[in-house]
Amino acid sequence: MTEAETLSLAEEAATHWEGCTAPRLLSHRENAVFAVALPENRRGVLRLHRRGYQSVDAIRSELWWMAALAQAGIPVPDPEATRDGALLAHLGDGRVASVLGWVEGAPLGLGARPLDGTPAEQMTRFAGLGRAIGRLHVATDRLTLPQGFVRPRWDADSLLGPAPFWGRFWDHPAASDAEAILLQEARRFAREKLSAYAAAGGDAGLIHADLMRENVLFDGAQAHLIDFDDCGFGFRIYDLGTALVPNLEEPGLDAIATGLVEGYATERGLSEADLAMLPVFVMLRTLASVGWTMPRLEPHDPRIRAYLNRAVRTAHAVMEGRPLFRIG
Secondary structure (H helix, E strand, O other), X not given: OOHHHHHHHHHHHHOOOOOOEEEEEEEXXXXXXXXXXXXXXXXXXXXXXXXXXXXXXXXXXHHHHHHHHHHOOOOOOOEOOOOOOOOOEEOOOOOEEEEEEOOOOEEOOOOOOOOOOOHHHHHHHHHHHHHHHHHHHHHHHOOOOXXXXXXXXXXXXXXXXXXXXXXXXXXXXXXXXXXXXXXXXXXXXXXXXXXXXXXXXXOEEEEOOOOOHHHEEEEOOEEEEOOOOOOEEEEOHHHHHHHHHHHOOOOXXXXXXXXXHHHHHOOOOOOHHHHHHHHHHHHHHHHHHHXXXXXXXXXXXXXHHHHHHHHHHHHHHHHOOOOOOOOO
């Protein structure tokens, strides 16, 4: 679909919301995302949801969760109801659309660029992120999910089973024979660790599951969590592991990890077993990201090699018992 066709579809989608006008493309990755004007001089975000990624019921469930969190005072986007009072709209081409209230703030960081600030400043920001994640998990546990609530699972099967949600990372065509063998070893290692953690009662529930730097906006000292497109059921520590992955090469990684963990612990307890599993969940995210590249990136995209290298380095360290970071 061309950019003009996508804009035309966004203009069609906007008519389902009262006073929603002037869509302007912001990004086009999993979803096509547009800035829009809303009544009373408000701004919003219009999403054209990618075909075949999340079901209509799953998108409706995501929107219900965000609305419930926003009502509970958690700083997340608040969905806007359509003219008919629904949280999503069905479009003529078979896609669905949703509109969220605009969230003010600057992203925690961008892509692979080095983080701004000193390690002490980074620790402070990540403590704010940790607190926000902790509040998210606490508020979620107080909710009663409605009948028909459906979201993907980020458990052992969906991460490491024969058909992972983001793809068979160990079969990546860009991996060398040695890398493929290592990825299979990491898969087996992680499966054993996850099984033991689950059997011991590892904390699980609804999680954001994609706390990349761009999905954390800071308005002053307040961290806002956005982009719930990948949210689902999984171990809570996965949210912390995911937040650490983009920072594995940062000189201040120890301070970042300390801030994140200590901030989270002010809102929700962490056991020794949780902390021991944190590097494993970091590794799991690096493995899943390799699978994510297969249907989405062209073979020459440099991110493929970067993600493979990161997964291999992380798997080596975790399986050999070498610390990825030090907390405290």
